[in-house]
Amino acid sequence: MSVLKEVLDANLQYVSEFGDKAQLAMPPARRFAILTCMDARLDPAKYAGLSEGDAHVIRNAGGRASDDAIRSLVISYKLLGTQEWFVIHHSNCGMEFFNNELMGDLLESSLTTAALSDKGFVDVGEGPGSSEGKYINWLTIADQAASVIEDVTRIKAHTLVPSSIPVYGFIYDVATGALLEVTEATKIGVAS
Ligand SMILES: [Zn+2]
Secondary structure, eight states: OHHHHHHHHHHHHHHHHHHGGGGOOOOOOOOEEEEEEOOTTTTTTTTOOTTTOOOOEEEGGGOOHHHHHHHHHHHHHHHTTTOOEEEEETTTTTSSOOOOOHHHHHHHHHHOOOOOEEEEEEOOSSSOOGGGGGGGGOOOHHHHHHHHHHHHHHHHTTTTSSSOOEEEEEEOOOOOEEEEEEEEHHTOOOOO
16 A cells, blocks of 8 residues: 555544544644654654644754744744743664765765665765755754753744743653653753
């Protein structure tokens, strides 16, 4: 069965059980937002106990505080009233397995999916690739706790973010499902 059909079948099932969710308000009922990684093993609704309508979940590769993530967070507070934010990176994140230079080289070699070997990602595709990848900051991660601290620091220091918003820093452990606090990040993220 194709993924397209699987998704549409699953949606039909969801619609049949949709219940009264049409009544949900647009602003998140529990007034918080989570910035986290797109990794398929992470399900914020499950690891943080969310139902539809509860919270904003902003996801990108690494859960990094990119300009676009900050755009979403500012909208989340300014227009939709969230009052507390979480930055949640995770163990065994794919963003730890490459850096800007390698990604630029892989894309320059080919646009095809690379292989993950013992030595990291290696390109196995046929060209042509593109040098465009060298102009992007891929926001890779060298140290999980350090990246959480860096992102909480950037969010808290941003001129569009009021100091009254607490930002909590966590690492999700893919081996256990536990959220482990990065206390230094949460300390930096304290509301004032
Ligand atoms: Zn990740």
